[in-house]
Amino acid sequence: MKLGKEYQQLTPEDFTINPEQPEDFQQAIAQLVTQSTSWHGVVQCCGHDFTGEETSVSETGYGSTLLLVQALVKAELSPLPRLWLVTQGAQPLDSHPVMSGVVKSSLGMVKTISSEHPGLRCVAIDLDPQQTVEEQARMLMAEIWSESREDEVAFRQGIRYVAQLIDSHWTQSTLTVQQYQFLQQIKTASISERQNILRDYLQSEIVQVLGMNHEQVDLQKPLNDMGVDSLMALELRSRIKTHLEVELKISKFVEGVSISDLATEVNEQLEQIETNQENNLDNEEQINSAEGNNIDWLEGEL
Structure with missing residues (x-):
């Protein structure tokens, strides 16, 4: 909706409205509601x-x-x-x-x-x-x-x-901002896309920590076999927590886990976080709805 002098519907989704006329807002939204x-x-x-x-x-x-x-x-x-x-x-x-x-x-x-x-x-x-x-x-x-x-x-x-x-x-x-945008890219990707993005991300982080090039890092090879020690594991865990808001146990990096395994673990944690957030949002909406019903009842009684 754009501001103008009078109400006009330019396309099914584009409107011009007078910002001082409540009826213009109501008419435009009522029209949009008929579509969705x-x-x-x-x-x-x-x-x-x-x-x-x-x-x-x-x-x-x-x-x-x-x-x-x-x-x-x-x-x-x-x-x-x-x-x-x-x-x-x-x-x-x-x-x-x-x-x-x-x-x-x-x-x-x-x-x-x-x-x-x-x-x-x-x-x-x-x-x-x-x-x-x-x-x-x-x-x-x-x-x-x-x-x-x-x-x-x-x-x-x-x-x-x-x-x-x-x-x-x-x-x-x-x-x-760059980390934030990357996190949003992860959250909006499909399951298969997310797995690939996470593998590429983890490979890049391990390349930096180990001082190797990408060709030397095998996605299926255990991290400890590639030289990841306990100090490197701490650094990797810290980076993942900062960039992805996921916290992994140190043992995940030194017990024979590969980059692909790690990507799957991170993916599962992200899915669990999203599920918890959706459940919390549903609970909030139910609480707000209940509060609104209580207010309506009280107003009726008064």
Whole structure:
């Protein structure tokens, strides 16, 4: 949906809407619901060009966000799609000056939406204004398709930051952007693709640790037969934990396990992590649904 002066449906999926007309949002979403009632999520790109002058709420994008949320709730989608609010350069990181009002508005909006409509699982993503549009798009898609539970994320100079509750400080994520993108590639790959990606990754890591070339590393040969000792095993385990968020026992590296065996082990752990995350998400949705039913009952009684 793009902002304009009046409502128009340009294609089955493209709309122009007036950001000050609630009916426009409701009509567009109602039309989209007729095509599909199962949505992964909704991305709202808030206004990026802040001049320091006072502007109306609709001009900064937050008025339209409010109307969008109201329209999504009114559409009665089940479950509610996740909502991402995207800005660029709106968070005070790495000495980049921003308007305090912008910071307060963007984070305040997320907290308000999360409080009133927890089913939307609202997330604020602040992109690096120094990146190209292509780089911003890659980072945004990687974040959207991830299983991250963070509700405030920012990117600056190739580093991913997440907000901390204590003193509202922003801290650097343990992953670099490249590592984060690799992790998302792993998570979105098919089972067979993931196995191949993991084998290639483990081979590259072992090549670096052993100081060998790729031709000398046999995917089927036990790691200890190739010269991996206990110290090297510690280094490999540390790298895998950092890059893939999987923790392996040291014995896995020295008990006759090959790269192919190790790739299978890592793959199985990643699948288990994803299953646990899906179960937790289902439980959260059931809790939110139960809470909503209780509220409806209380309102009826009152």
